[in-house]
Amino acid sequence: MRIVVTGVIVQFPYAGMAWHYLNWLMGLAGLGHEVYYFEDASRMSGLYLHEGTRHHGVRFAAGILNSRGFRGCWSVLDPRGERHGLDLTAWKRICRSADLFLNLSGSSPATGDLERIPLRVYVDTDPGLAQARLNRGALRLKRLMGRHQAHFTYGETLSFPRLGVTSG
Numbered sequence: 001m002r003i004v005v006t007g008v009i010v011q012f013p014y015a016g017m018a019w020h021y022l023n024w025l026m027g028l029a030g031l032g033h034e035v036y037y038f039e040d041a042s043r044m045s046g047l048y049l050h051e052g053t054r055h056h057g058v059r060f061a062a063g064i065l066n067s068r069g070f071r072g073c074w075s076v077l078d079p080r081g082e083r084h085g086l087d088l089t090a091w092k093r094i095c096r097s098a099d100l101f102l103n104l105s106g107s108s109p110a111t112g113d114l115e116r117i118p119l120r121v122y123v124d125t126d127p128g129l130a131q132a133r134l135n136r137g138a139l140r141l142k143r144l145m146g147r148h149q150a151h152f153t154y155g156e157t158l159s160f161p162r163l164g165v166t167s168g
Contacts, residue, residue, distance in 0.1 A: 002034045002098045004117060006108035010041045010076050013060035020125070022068055024104060029069065036086075036094050037065055037074040040108050044079050058084045103148060106130065110147040124153035 005028070007021030021037070029035045041057065058076055062085065065074045075086040075094075086094065095113035101120040103110055110120060122145050124130050130153075133141050145151060 001100060002036070002094070003028055003100045003102060004036050004038055004094065004098045004114065005102045005104060006038050006040070007104050008039065008041075008107045009037075009061040009064065010039050010057035010078070011044050013057040018061070018064045021104060022064065024102065025065075025070060026068060035070070035073065036098070037070060038091075038108065038114070039074075039076045042077045042079055042081060043109075106141070106144055110144060115147070119150070120148040121150045121152060122148040124151065127154045 005021065005024050007017075007024075009018050009021055025035050025037055039061070058078060061074070061076060065071070065085075072086070075091045076084045078084060083091070092113055095116045098117045099119065101110070101114055101117040102123055103120065104123045105125045106122055108114060110122075114120070130141060130145070134145075
């Protein structure tokens with residue numbers, strides 16, 4: 001199965017964040033899947049991207065991903081709209097042939113080429129946060145979640161029936 005996984009390694013270039021997403025990438029690859037990492041950092045203000053240069057987060061992510069066996073299997077869109085890793089043609093080809101898109105932490109807007117992927121899953125890695133935001137009427141989050149066919153949370157007993165979120 002060809003799987004696209006999103007995260008925020010570039011936007012938060014710290015070991016803990018990198019390992020959070022690498023666990024998914026390495027686990028899925030270890031199960032025999034063809035795994036690609038994508039990050040849309042185009043909307044970031046650059047708060048975490050700049051440590052000396054605007055490419056700090058990109059260099060950090062490239063080093064981590066390449067050293068863990070994902071060389072040639074990642075693509076990042078930076079705040080200036082520049083693509084790093086896979087070029088646009090290769091990225092579009094991956095999205096056209098991918099089977100599954102895992103939007104970890106809702107880290108991607110799930111638009112554009114990602115919409116071509118037939119199964120899109122929103123994976124809530126911060127149980128309670130998305131549900132609380134939805135409960136307060138977060139329309140942008142509701143639209144984002146609506147772009148996915150399935151939703152998963154780490155929270156085992158979270159339930160908001162009036163929002164359509166149940167733990168059963």
